[in-house]
Each structure stands twice: as C-alpha cells, then as structure tokens.
Amino acid sequence: MTRHRGTNRRGRAALAFALGVALAAASGCSAATPPPVPPSEAATDSATPTATSGTPWWRATEEVSTLASGLTAPWSVVPLPAGGALISQRDDGMILELQADGALREVGAVAGVVSGGESGLHGLALTERDGEALLYAYFGAQDDNRVIRMPLAGEPGSLTLGEPEEILTGIPRATTHNGGRIAFGPDGHLYIATGDAQIRDAAQDPDALGGKILRVTGDGDPVPGNPWGNAVFSIGHRNVQGLAWTGDGTLWASEFGQNTWDELNRIEAGGNYGWPLVEGEGGRAEFIDPVAVWTTSEASPSGIAARGGTVFIAGLRGERLWAVDTAGGEAASAPVAALEGQQGRLRDAVIAPDGSLWILTNNTDGRGSPRPEDDLLLRVELAPTG
Template identity: 50%
Template sequence: MRSGLAAGAVVLAVVLAGCSPAGTPQATPTSSSAGQSAAVSDVVDGLDVPWGLAFLPDGDAVVTLRDDPALVLVGPDGSTSDVTGPGADDLLDVVVPGGEGGLLGVAVLGAEGSTVDLALYATAADDNRVLRGTLDGSVLGELRPVLTGIEKAGNHNGGRLAVGPDGYLYVATGDAGDPSSAQDPDGLNGKILRITAEGDPAPGNPDEGSPVWSLGHRNVQGLGWAPDGRMFASEFGQSTWDELNVIEPGGNYGWPEVEGMGDGFVEPVAVWATTDASPSGLAVTDDAVYLAGLRGERLWRVPLTEDGVGTPEALLDGEHGRLRAVEPAPDGSLWVVTGNTDGRGAVRPGDDRILRLVVD
C-alpha cells in the first residue's frame, strides 16, 4: 500500500443528476438536473485494490485489500496502519486471489473493550469462505473458518458481509459462473445467507436448518437496512438490467430465469442499464439508498419514501472512475471506495482512494 493523507483537500462541488424511468418499469433511468448538491474530499489515497470497508467502534475503518491480501486501518484523519499478527499471516496462507476473488467483505460482529470480533469473506484454494478473528488494536488473532463450501470462480463470487438489525450475519454470494446454482435451494451460491457468528443457520430462517435467506441472485455485492427494517441488496445484471431489490425472507429473485422484472418472482424496486451502474457496495441512510457503480462510474442515490423508493439520482458521475464500496460513517458522511486498480479501470494519480461525501 502507498500511504497518503489528503484530509482537508479542496472540497469539490458535485451536482446530483436525477433520473426517471421512461415508459416501462424496466426502462433505464435517464439523467436530468436534480438541483441537489454534495461535497467530496479525499480521506486517503494510495490503496491497492481496496474492496470492503467496515467502521470500528473507535471510529476507524478496517479496509480489505483484495489482492494483497491484507487489512488496513484508516482513521478519520486519513492516517493508516497495517494490520499485523497471526490473522494477517493466516490471510497470506489461506487467501488465493484471482479474477474477482480474494479478500473481499468485512463486518464487525461485536466488540468488548479494546477487542473487535471480525468476519471476513475470502477466496481460498477450493472455495469461498467466511473467516472469523479478533482484532486488538492493529493485531489480528488467528482466523478460523465458520462457513465453507461456497463455490468460487474467476467471476461472480459475491463477497459482501453485513450484520443485520437482528444481530445475525448476512452473506452475499454469487453464482460463480453457474447460473443454475442460484435456483438450487440446497446450494450456497446465488444466495443471500443468514447465519450466526459461529456459522450455523440463524434461527427463523425460511427453511429450518438452512442458511438460505433468499435465492435467485446472480451476484449480490451490496447489503443494507432502512430505518423501517426494509433490507436492500444491489445486484449485477448480465447484459441488460442491474437491480436494487428489497429482500424478503424466502424470496426468489429470478436469476437465471429473468433479469430485471419477471412474472412469478420478486421484482426489483429500481433497475439500470448495466452500462450505467454495475453496482457493488450499498449504503442505506435515513433518507436514501446509495449504490456504488463500477462500470457506471457513479454513485446512485435512491430516495426512500413511505411506500417504496423515489427516482434515482446520479452522483459523482465519472469524476473518480469506478466505485467499489460505500458506507455510512460515524460523523454522518459517506465513505466511498474507488475501484480503479482492480485491472478493469483507468488508474488515476493517487488511486485507489477513499472519498468522504457529504450530501446536502
């Protein structure tokens, strides 16, 4: 990692571009002025293929580096420190980066005193798996697998982890290049899984004894909850429609039978042409859902309404390249992780970076 501090950088004015469906529910949003503004500044730069981000109780963020594979702590002031210890050594031994695989998602399972219990999503030699370890300061203890056997591939590994309001761990998996796996109720791929911190199926899952919370997904990489309890997920489409879904327990979201809207399956609440989004990370605030777009190179803001969602609006349109992740920060801002060093982006000076975004 190349360390770099850019706190206090010149704040750039950004205009949100609104969009509205044209004609049919599947129509891609088109841009128009929304009249809202935001401010963006650098928190840190010089990160090598950052992927996941989670905030710790002390306000620092732990960031995963997909290809190294390693963890980095980033302070609100942009200071950085490498995570060391037995767990850091385990990552080097266990994780086998390749294609879209590597060290991916991270979530905070709990904290006690100075120690924080972490969950990590990692691509190993034979599978994707969820690992658990304890972080004390910048030292990570030995890691142990709590969920294994998620099929791996060069593409569609999923990888996002999030702890829900119910305290259970949600795991987003991809179809690993086998679309039919998404409809297999006994498989782990193409699913959102709900498990305990020990890796067992969580109580209250649709099928007792199964970790599957929802199925029929192509490649989910964003998870979050609205204040009213609605669970949102972002999903990569194949060639036509990217999706924002509200996740229902036991819901079937249609892949590979349908992409976008389709009879007989739970339909998305918003869709985009794949050139406009390719959404990875997702964040939910009190008033909106934010989706980080890779191919689309923009951050989509989808307002929350009492009965659904409003018209999506484009933010940071093309200004920072590919966007990999977005998370609400403790100070009320959003931290946005760029994704230009992953082999598919145009690398800019200082890439990759974490941006601090404040929406008016």
C-alpha cells in the first residue's frame, strides 16, 4: 500500500513527537507505544480514594466550562497536546482545529464524505508512526462506510491534512446504524465500531463487517490472532458508537438498543453479544450479557471515555452523562447520572491530557431539544471518589 507524504517533514516530526508524549492516551494509544498515563492521573492516583481494584473511581463535578462553540453536528473530538483539539463535523465532512486561544479554524474537509440520514464524517483517531503524525477517520462514502488515514502536518494553529489513504472499505452503510467510533487500543491496533446498517442478521455472521467490533493493524490488515482469522473481533452488535479502555486494560463499548435496552458491554475477543436474538440481558449461555443497561429514553449512548476504573457514557436521547464504576470487568455499583437536562444531547466524551473530561454536545442535527443554534465542546472537571 503506497504511503502519501507531503513536504512539511519538520512540522510532522514536531507534531509526532508531541503525540507520542501526550496524545496517545486520548485516542487509545500510539501505534508504536502503549498509552501514557495523563499527568494528572499519575499525580493523583496514589493520593486519592481507590476502588477495590486499586484504581480510583471518578465523578463529574459541577465545574463545567465551554472550550468551543459554533459547532454543527460534531461527532468526534481528539485533544491535542498544546491544549487544542481536532473535531469532526458529521454533515459537512469538515475537520476543525480548536486552537489554544479558543478560536476555531478549518483544517479541511475529508474527501469522499457523503452525508445523509445518520451517516457522514464520524470518528477520528490520532497516532504517530515512524516520526509521522497520522489522523484516521471513519466516514460514510457513496456506497459504504470506510476508514482512511491522512498525514497531519504543520504547527498548532496551522495544521494541514495530507492525501487520504484507504485503510478499510466495504463496511455496510444505511440511513441509520452506521457505528463510527475508532480508537487505538493498548495493543497498538485500531479498533473500529460498526453498526448492522439495518441488515440485522449480518450481526451474527463473522464474515460480515456490519454489527461488529473490528481489529486491524494501522495499515488495515486483520490482526494475527483475531478470532475468525479476519478483521472481526466481536459479533452480535446492533450499533456501537463508543470504545474505551479502563486502567486495567479492559475494552468497553456502548451500544444502541432497539426499543427497550441500551447497553454497556465488556468486550472479549470472539465474544457474541446477542443481537438481533437478544436485546439487553438475555441470560443465554451462548451470548455475553451487558454489564449495565438503560432504557432508550435514559441513554441512547454514543461516545464513551474511561479514567481509572470509571467509564463515562455520553447520552443522546437521555441528555445526560452516565458514570459506571468497574472492577474485575463488572459494574461495581449502580450507574450514576450527571448533567441531566443541562446541555441537551451528548455525542462524545474523551479524557483530556490533563485528566479532565471533554464532551461534545449534539443539538444541531434536528433531533435534540430546543437549544442554542450551535453545539459546544465542554470541559468537565472530574473528582475522585471512594
């Protein structure tokens, strides 16, 4: 597969170095090294109350500030080491740079994005390899969903995108159930959340890409040792839009239910999560039950983030942030809600390099409660709890 390289090697090298130090934690990990601990986490873990797993549990505080406004249908946010971020907008296919001074600038539109229904530009993941910063993007094209990567060059405040390179194509697309979240895991591989694209039975077919969590290398090849010898890592999913790893290395995924139960699942290699035969807790030996469930009016979960042993889930229809404390791969207590009804629909959640939680709202796609005519990137301070 041909690599496309621009001319600003010095800018890419500087950015890649910064990514290796600070950004891998935000997107999952670097393709070359495991994710570092955010500085605030390294400083506080030993001094704060801890759960039985030895990692702290965390709660959203009332300290909420606005980092950016004027967004339109934002879908994914990736923090940058200098304090800014990259943000994808679903409907216009644009990637924005939030600069350190709070201003927004257009980095560029992703070529080939065809928006419609719930499809468009979705998840972003940032990593570095061989001294080059690389931005991965999941989006809806004319006939399918696909993942590409682009070199990211320049200095903060003037970042540019290089030529796109296809990583994985042929993921089924529909007006709904398109999945869309991507993240690099602690193993250095790229995890891709797909929806069933309204082809329900495909979720149980290990040879189909829809209704799955996929695991591929940075070049898009199936990872050796994947359960079925292809790109598929787990099956039986309806519409996964959140991926995150807790401090013990456990992979978690949020999943939209149909009419009754939304889910938070602990993901295992080769696991079958039941859809379309089961929604919520099925109690069947051949399927893995969710760790936590909500009615669809309480959640409709999209992006998730993890700090220590706590998983934070952004709720769309539920218009709230859920926190689930985990230990040993299970829920350690009942989920706790925050921000209920305060910011409208919540689309994405990530842990920033300083240990705070960043949240994207999603009220400008015609589905939310009446809100101001733009969307926001919020910063929420987290506090430890025992």
